[in-house]
Amino acid sequence: MDIPRYWRLRNQRYRLEGTECIECGQRNFPPRCICPHCKSDSLKSFRFSGRGTVYSFSTIYQALDTFDKDIPYSIALVKLDEGPLITTQLADVGPDEIQIGQPVEMVIRKIYEDGENGPIQYGYKFRPALKE
Amino acid sequence: MSKIMKPIRKTGIIGYGAYIPKYRLPASEISNLWRDGQDKDFLPIKQKSVPGPDEDTITMSIEASQNALKRAGTDPQKIRAVWVGSESHPYAVKPSGTVVSQILGIVPDTVAGDFEFACKAGTEAIQAATAFVGSGMGEYALAVGMDTAQGKPGDALEYTAAAGGAAFIMGPAEEAVAVLEGSYSYVTDTPDFFRRAHQKYPEHGNRFTGDLAYFHHIFNAVTTLMEELNLQTSDFAQAVFHQPNVKFPRKKAKDLNFTAKQIKEGLLVDFVGNTYAGASVLGFTAALDKANPGDRILLASFGSGAGSDAFSFIVTDKIEKVRDRAPSTRSYVHREEKIEYARYARWRNKIVMH
Structure with a gap:
């Protein structure tokens, strides 16, 4: 059961909330207690825009049982517009459609279901940015 | 009353x-x-x-x-x-x-x-x-x-x-x-479609699904709404009905004297299917996307069991400013x-x- 962990991290997973250093302005995701850039402990919560580009990616064909329904699926390093590089699963895109540098945007999706009786865990994934 | x-x-x-x-x-x-x-x-x-x-x-x-x-x-x-x-x-x-x-x-x-x-x-x-x-x-x-x-x-x-x-x-x-001009809901106990607890798929009451359910409830909801607000079908720029398939909303619109043009923008079922609780309201957003200030729009849902909610909305000039934000x-x-x-x-x- 991941209930306590997911509850504790819900604003991070649901809202892409990280931290911004009050001293040097560095933005971090996941949130930090000490700024890795200037070592200050003066940090405030910062919500990222959820926009970025694909830095690199890989496609998974053999997964844990939990993610069986999703395979093949791709995970990516996404460079957020505000700076940090984060690891994320990609949504709504086949392995052949992803390109390095592609603009992506955050969406909320099911991450996994904890069996038939457990909780459904939701969180951020990224998909190719919608075109109007 | x-x-x-x-x-x-x-x-x-x-x-x-x-x-x-x-x-x-x-x-x-x-x-x-x-x-x-x-x-x-x-x-x-x-x-x-x-x-x-x-x-x-x-x-x-x-x-x-x-x-x-x-x-x-x-x-x-x-x-x-x-x-x-x-x-x-x-x-x-x-x-x-x-x-x-x-x-x-x-x-x-x-x-x-x-x-x-x-x-x-x-x-x-x-x-x-x-x-x-x-x-x-x-x-x-x-x-x-x-x-x-x-x-x-x-x-x-x-x-x-x-x-x-x-x-x-x-x-x-x-x-x-879009300002609500008025609404009316018409509900009866009609066993046209249901899913029992713990069942994966719903069942439908066959011949109950058409005349006695969809058509009867929407007809009563819409005609009562229009009578109470003293409106004619020609007063509406657009009308959106629940859309379980293409045939039902088209027939309902014809029965109520709405034209094909009035239901065109809000009729999405041919391209996306019946989105159930989302169906009429999804069509309504497509109608709002194309609406002009001053337009009156009819929204009429249908839910099995059964009932219909009918609404009359009047679009304001604020729609022009917000439409492209999403x-x-x-x-x-x-x-x-x-x-x-x-x-x-x-x-x-x-x-x-x-």
Whole structure:
């Protein structure tokens, strides 16, 4: 059961909330207690825009049982517009459609279901940015 | 006795948003598998939307609500009620509304709960949100109609049972893009369609589904609304009906003397299927996308069990400013990737592994 962990991290997973250093302005995701850039402990919560580009990616064909329904699926390093590089699963895109540098945007999706009786865990994934 | 429902304080839609998943299953795939194509010339729709393996009513409600918030420009903290109408809530016990509220930043000063009334759970939520705002209990309320509908393999409903819906932020008329002129709901106990507890797929009461259910309830809801508001069909620029297939809303519109032009923009079922609690409200967002200030729009849902909610909204000039703040409904309709029956069966848990 991941209930306590997911509850504790819900604003991070649901809202892409990280931290911004009050001293040097560095933005971090996941949130930090000490700024890795200037070592200050003066940090405030910062919500990222959820926009970025694909830095690199890989496609998974053999997964844990939990993610069986999703395979093949791709995970990516996404460079957020505000700076940090984060690891994320990609949504709504086949392995052949992803390109390095592609603009992506955050969406909320099911991450996994904890069996038939457990909780459904939701969180951020990224998909190719919608075109109007 | 006046039958029309109007809040004490004038109320309207401050923001609206749609969501439709990317994937489409052509009806011909179902026909080929289960009927050897025998019914290929009589298919109820061209294709239906299918949720991705990581989508459900909660995730889709979030995106539609985010679009509604973008258009409304409202501080989420001022939203005091979140009601999600669906017959496919992911949990039997645990509100979809709490997850939606947390992710949108609405918590904790809010009420949050789920509605269920088959395909009219979304408009039921709109009625409640209107009353909540109109009585002064809160400044703004969020109402969602959204479904990932279930269709039994090989059943007639499998052709159409689809996924998608829309969200609406109700608020004071002064800020509204569409002001509610009045609403009326018509409800009876009619066993046209139902799903028992713990059952995976719904059942339909065959001959009850047409005349005694869909047509009877929408007819009474719409004619009473128009009589009470002293309106004619020609007073409406657009009309949107619940759309379980292409035939039903077209026939209903004709019976009520609405023209093909009046229902054109809001009729999406041929491209995305029947999104159940999302169907009429999704069509309504497409109508709002094309509406002009001063237009009057009719919205009439139908929910099995059975009932119909009818609304008359008048569009204001504010719509021009907010329309482009979020993706149009048609942009979601056009965002499509066709899939084959096998992938649909795998994603929708139709292959039993144990």
